[in-house]
Amino acid sequence: MTPVRALFLETLHPQATEILNAADIAVDNRAGALDEDELIDALKGVQLLGLRSKTHVSERVLKEARDLIAVGAFSIGTNQIDLAAAARLGIAVFNAPFSNTRSVVEMALSEMISLTRRLPEHNRQMHAGVWSKSAIGAHEIRGRTLGIVGYGNIGSQLSVIAEALGMNVIFFDNAEKLALGNATKMPTLEALLAEADIVSLHVDGRPGNSGFFGPQRFAAMKEGALFLNLSRGFIVEIEALKAGLESGQIGGAAIDVYPVEPKAKGDAFSSPLQNTPNVILTPHIGGSTEEAQRDIGIFVATRLRDFVHNGSTSLSVNLPNLSLEVPQGSHRVVHLHVNVPGVLAAVNREFAEHGVNIEGQMLATRGELGYVVTDISDGLTDDAVEALSNMQATVRLRVLS
CATH class of the missing domain: 3.40.50.720 (NAD(P)-binding Rossmann-like Domain)
Known part of the structure; x- marks a missing residue:
């Protein structure tokens, strides 16, 4: 090998x-x-x-x-x-x-508490030498409504833990998802935005989500609501978020991901959100x-x-997904192919014509692809490998010893 x-x-x-x-x-x-x-x-x-x-x-x-x-x-x-x-x-x-999943959820919760208590502002003023003791604008998260956009692995676990802390949880997802605990699925994203005190994004990074959250979505949020993005940077229009923060429409934000990010630790970073009150900026460390x-x-x-x-x-x-153990024979031949009728028969015909004895075989398909794994005894020749490689439907062939 x-x-x-x-x-x-x-x-x-x-x-x-x-x-x-x-x-x-x-x-x-x-x-x-x-x-x-x-x-x-x-x-x-x-x-x-x-x-x-x-x-x-x-x-x-x-x-x-x-x-x-x-x-x-x-x-x-x-x-x-x-x-x-x-x-x-x-x-x-x-x-x-x-x-x-757990690491991202814990960070999201910590940021919700920090923003709700306005800790970024208190921290900034204390470092500037100003004793900033005040209860104005500070709240508990208990009893507040968390709106989760995207109810996958992270969103659903966040839902459970937030509810355990006394929050009311609503969520929106394009796919049909089972609500956990007492969470409520909202019929539309707009309905969620109108009701949530805190909005947390947990959508995937498919290209269609680019610019997903822009001026109209921020305008649809409750006045003074908090906004978190720990998913993908390009789904949020940063300038629209900055405008919402400056107008008071958005009461605070925590951002962990950005449309453009530095390639390595220590590289320079710049964002329009820098030095904005009640904003937490972190360097894509939700899962770190x-x-x-x-x-x-x-x-x-x-x-x-x-x-x-x-x-x-x-x-x-x-x-195509196949969960495989140690090969049963002397060799394992893995054949990825275009998923058209007759491929498995053609593969086995080549084995038979070249005198190869099959010890075991598994096949899985996924869309346009098929994946057949064959364990064989001794007798695999270069001619047999070449014949399989040259089949019209072959995408890739590997021989494992």
């Missing part, structure tokens, strides 16, 4: 490297993000790529990275990766959909706790390791 190399960007948790190293996979760790040309150059001879949210993996990168077989997004979101192009090229993509980063590192690195050695695509976001 050809030695496998991995490139890890954006300072991933060291346990991820340990997991791959233990599986005889060499890892090159780099601290910051890379732009398109830098990434293409760095991926020469690399089979696995690990990153967070700042490195963008375009179709051009994927086409140029001829050795790449899998990408691990050490984050919840995968909008930084062209998933469709990766699927067409037979490159698996994995993410960590649950691992940092040691616990979350450790769990993410373990989860995604394990998916990459299993894909390399077993062909397992369990929880891949772009390929």
Whole structure:
């Protein structure tokens, strides 16, 4: 088996490297993000790529990275990766959909309390040498209404914990979601905005959400309501938020993500929201706790390791999902193909014509792709591999020993 190399960007948790190293996979760790040309150059001879949210993996990168077989997004979101192009090229993509949920929820709650008590303003004045003791504008969060926009893993867990703190919870999601506890699903986003004392965004990073929250949405909020965004930077129009804060329509805000973010720690940062009263700005650290980063590192690195050695695509976001154990035979042949009728029969016909005995076989499909994994005994020849590779429906073929 050809030695496998991995490139890890954006300072991933060291346990991820340990997991791959233990599986005889060499890892090159780099601290910051890379732009398109830098990434293409760095991926020469690399089979696995690990990153967070700042490195963008375009179709051009994927086409140029001829050795790449899998990408691990050490984050919840995968909008930084062209998933469709990766699927067409037979490159698996994995993410960590649950691992940092608790960390983001705890940060959102802490920011709600801070803004409701106007702690950013008190902190600023105290650092300036002004004794700012006052109860004006300060409230408890108990009894206040939290409006959650996006009721996925993070939004739903935030709902449960906020309710336990005595908040009334309402939510809006385009998809049909089960309300947890006493949370109430609102019929429209506008209905939620009109009622919520605090609005917290937890929507995904699909391109259609760009500019999702702009002037009209801020104008629809209750006067003096608080606004939080710990999801994706490009979904909020920052200038519209600033205008709402300056007019008093928005009583305070906590922002963790931005339309454009620096590539590495220590780089310069600029935002129109800087030095705005009752605003908390954080550097995309919602999921940046040691616990979350450790769990993410373990989860995604394990998916990459299993894909390399077993062909397992369990929880891949772009390929058919098969959860696989150690190969039953001498070889495992993994065949990603266009999902058209007759492919499985054609694969088995090639095995039969080349005298290959099948020990076990599994098939999964997902949209336009099919994934067949075949364990075979001795007898796999180069001619058989070539015949399978040259099938019209073949997207990618790998032989695992």
